[in-house]
Amino acid sequence: MPSDLSEKVILITGCSSGIGFASADLLARSGHRVYATARRPESVDMLAQWAKAFDGRAHAARLDVTDSDSIEEVVAQIERDAGRIDCLVNNAGYGQAGAVEEVAVDAWRRQFETNVFGLHAVTQRVLPKMRSRRSGRIINLSSVVAHFSVPMMGPYCASKHAVDAMSLALRVELAPFSVDVVLIEPGPIDTEFRLHVDENLRGEAEPSTDSPYAPLHKAMDRYWNRSFGKGAAKPIDVARAIQKAVESKRPKPRYRITPTAKFVPHLVSHLPDRFLDWMVRKQLKLK
Template structure:
């Protein structure tokens, strides 16, 4: 009898992680929906119960070595394998490069970048032993282009993109697929959960006027955000493809802006973006 493939997702209590856990479970995956705070599992538990979904919930904080090791050991022990890892946990940090303290920069990288590496390193011995698997890193349109006042977030996603590209070559001999998902605006609580750097909260911030202008533009784009299920659908398409691409943009905004970035001269792209952002 063919067993369900096993998927591990980080940050599954909300947004894209939650939608992907449910989406994959409805399509025959056994999902390990992990989260750092199990008190936030209520909504997921309700849907598991009402639809009898094959979802297991486990604690995993991507910033804690012991939590990551324990969760992966538990999955291998109970499920015997890990077919898909989805590195989804992440948050946004806003503020001008000058105003964000070095500690805040490091915190941002600790979750969005080192967090993904920590989980990848924990699952790879198992995936290499299986000689199969897929690693999906949730990047962003902002892993390919920068906007102002999001420098730490943009940098963490650029770093994630570079690491993922290297990893894809390294794991090809083991038949382990490595994939980047690049969403545009997605309707989750991501914007509400984003942090504002302490230095950026000062009334006398020299950047205040520019931040207000670009913030208004960003807000108006959020209203056209795609649902998180669109990301889940794209992940499913990528992981079930025999030969997945490296990059999968998600949402109309992503599919418009990424080719524009790629094919227009840098100076022109900069002028278009500045106009869009009201700068």
């Protein structure tokens, strides 16, 4: 059991790459006890190699947020080994692209199974002990698109709206138990995310050339290439915000990373919907 209470015991989901890995690495380097998890065996092997550098403070485990047995196994193991979980970083997630009409219902369901119900399942498993200890922190990876929906990304935007809504309710519910709920809301970050969006689009959701949505799809593709080009921040920028959420005595309810993530929520709350629609079409260079 960790003796130093400034050393936090942290469980992070989705550490095979990107924000999850950068956060695991930064938090372990900062002296915390980190349980970095991933769903694929080869990713767990990679994390086990990485963990060797941290003298028993970093650990690797297999956790797929859509597999309740794997959640149970990992959480029970941490509670046995470390005696507690101070912070859960719900990072695992991916983006399902495609036109709302054309994405198959199963693909919509898979999106919510991971980004929303998976996050909920891990949270539900760690909360009873946090509540009874009257201490703990749930840190949820949301996104700027929790405030604004972009075309051809409906399933992903809907899932992040749901993460925000769930987190806001949870924050008030947990306040009497001194358990904090924090939202991390990045704009575009240079990770594997974009690659995974393209992978998930291929197959069932990619608009065929005769799709009525093909021009919009092309316009969105050009737009993503611009925003994930030089406009994107680095995973370490998000990891630093997560570190603040872990270490602050009184964490902020939201941390917004990138200028886009900071100004878009203000635009959305001040401008009329039809004006925002016009701005999106203009950004996408649509007639």
